[in-house]
Amino acid sequence: xxxxxxxxxxxxxxxxxxxxxxxxxxxxxxxxxxxxxxxxxxxxxxxxxxxxxxxxxxxxxxxxxxxxxxxxxxxxxxxxxxxxxxxxxxxxxxxxxxxxxxxxxxxxxxxxxxxxxxxxxxxxxxxxxxxxxxxxxxxxxxxxxxxxxxxxxxxxxxxxxxxxxxxxxxxxxxxxxxxxxxxxxxxxxxxxxxxxxxxxxxxxxxxxxxxxxxxxxxxxxxxxxxxxxxxxxxxxxxxxxxxxxxxxxxxxxxxxxxxxxxxxxxxxxxxxxxxxxxxxxxxxxxxxxxxxxxxxxxxxxxxxxxxxxxxxxxxxxxxxxxxxxxxxxxxxxxxxxxxxxxxxxxxxxxxxxxxxxxxxx
Numbered sequence: 001x002x003x004x005x006x007x008x009x010x011x012x013x014x015x016x017x018x019x020x021x022x023x024x025x026x027x028x029x030x031x032x033x034x035x036x037x038x039x040x041x042x043x044x045x046x047x048x049x050x051x052x053x054x055x056x057x058x059x060x061x062x063x064x065x066x067x068x069x070x071x072x073x074x075x076x077x078x079x080x081x082x083x084x085x086x087x088x089x090x091x092x093x094x095x096x097x098x099x100x101x102x103x104x105x106x107x108x109x110x111x112x113x114x115x116x117x118x119x120x121x122x123x124x125x126x127x128x129x130x131x132x133x134x135x136x137x138x139x140x141x142x143x144x145x146x147x148x149x150x151x152x153x154x155x156x157x158x159x160x161x162x163x164x165x166x167x168x169x170x171x172x173x174x175x176x177x178x179x180x181x182x183x184x185x186x187x188x189x190x191x192x193x194x195x196x197x198x199x200x201x202x203x204x205x206x207x208x209x210x211x212x213x214x215x216x217x218x219x220x221x222x223x224x225x226x227x228x229x230x231x232x233x234x235x236x237x238x239x240x241x242x243x244x245x246x247x248x249x250x251x252x253x254x255x256x257x258x259x260x261x262x263x264x265x266x267x268x269x270x271x272x273x274x275x276x277x278x279x280x281x282x283x284x285x286x287x288x289x290x291x292x293x294x295x296x297x298x299x300x301x302x303x304x305x306x307x308x309x310x311x312x313x314x315x316x317x318x319x320x321x322x323x324x325x326x327x328x329x330x331x332x333x334x335x336x337x338x339x340x341x342x343x344x345x346x347x348x349x350x351x352x353x354x355x356x357x358x359x360x361x
Contacts, residue, residue: 004238007355010136010348014082015118016126022082023132025139030076034069034139042138043083043131045340059086061131081135098317099324103305127243127334130341137344140351147360149218149350153343154178155185156298158210158335159197163187167280171217184336202332205308209301210335212342216295216350223290224353230288231295234353238345239299244334247300251283301338306330
């Protein structure tokens with residue numbers, strides 16, 4: 001299924017080595033302001049250009065508005081936007097047609113869609129598909145900002161290097177510090193160590209993974225739905241649409257398993273005429289609804305599957321054991337480029353919940 005959402009419904013299209021990748025968005029009312037320059041800025045954050053430790057695939061990712069936005073204002077119909085795939089190299093993938101790459105979707109995809117499925121660059125399973133998610137998220141973030149809701153994602157860990165980022169750090173400072181380095185991490189000292197770890201992995205023909213944290217500020221109390229429409233469920237569903245995401249936690253997350261209730265419960269206190277919590281172990285969500293505290297979640301991003309080391313696999317044509325070395329252009333760590341993608345899917349989810357719950361129109 002290539003679609004998600006209720007009131008703000010997104011549908012991704014294209015493939016890694018096809019003519020284009022993009023998004024169709026249904027449910028945007030007439031009259032919303034949509035600034036294409038802000039969408040382009042988000043796409044530029046995802047690009048590898050200027051990243052010495054990223055893939056050498058050089059796509060311009062110039063935003064093309066096909067429909068739904070006229071003179072910077074939504075028309076009320078479906079919004080369709082895309083970018084062209086221009087720097088395409090199929091040869092490295094053609095050589096691997098019968099030998100599925102370990103860690104990739106090649107084997108289950110060929111089993112389901114047949115031997116002629118176009119899996120060049122990963123096909124529809126590629127991280128390239130996240131271009132559409134970034135476009136949709138950038139539009140959603142513009143609308144949310146009008147109601148005081150801001151989202152900031154950043155790299156929390158890479159290759160075991162953990163950043164220290166205070167919970168009280170304001171959004172603007174998080175962005176400024178995050179954007180000061182290639183790792184996308186607000187902790188500049190940790191960022192330098194992360195970059196060194198990525199460089200070592202690339203030198204070894206290997207890859208590393210990490211953790212991306214997203215903080216959502218300004219969610220109105222009560223946003224979300226119980227059970228199937230919860231904030232956690234909505235954001236988790238969208239987060240797992242991002243290739244390479246293998247785990248998620250909110251607030252204290254898995255640490256809660258070793259905490260007592262007296263430690264994990266967040267005490268309610270008055271902040272002027274507003275109720276807040278003294279801690280935020282719940283990650284800003286109780287019973288699926290926003291508490292008014294920042295919604296905080298972290299996702300695990302696995303090491304990039306395409307590595308330049310010899311790996312065991314099978315030959316589907318000869319039914320024999322085989323070995324492969326994956327060539328081509330790949331990130332030794334996709335965590336820094338995944339930051340804007342996780343921020344984007346979170347914006348889509350929060351906007352959809354806000355529209356469904358009548359918090360904005």
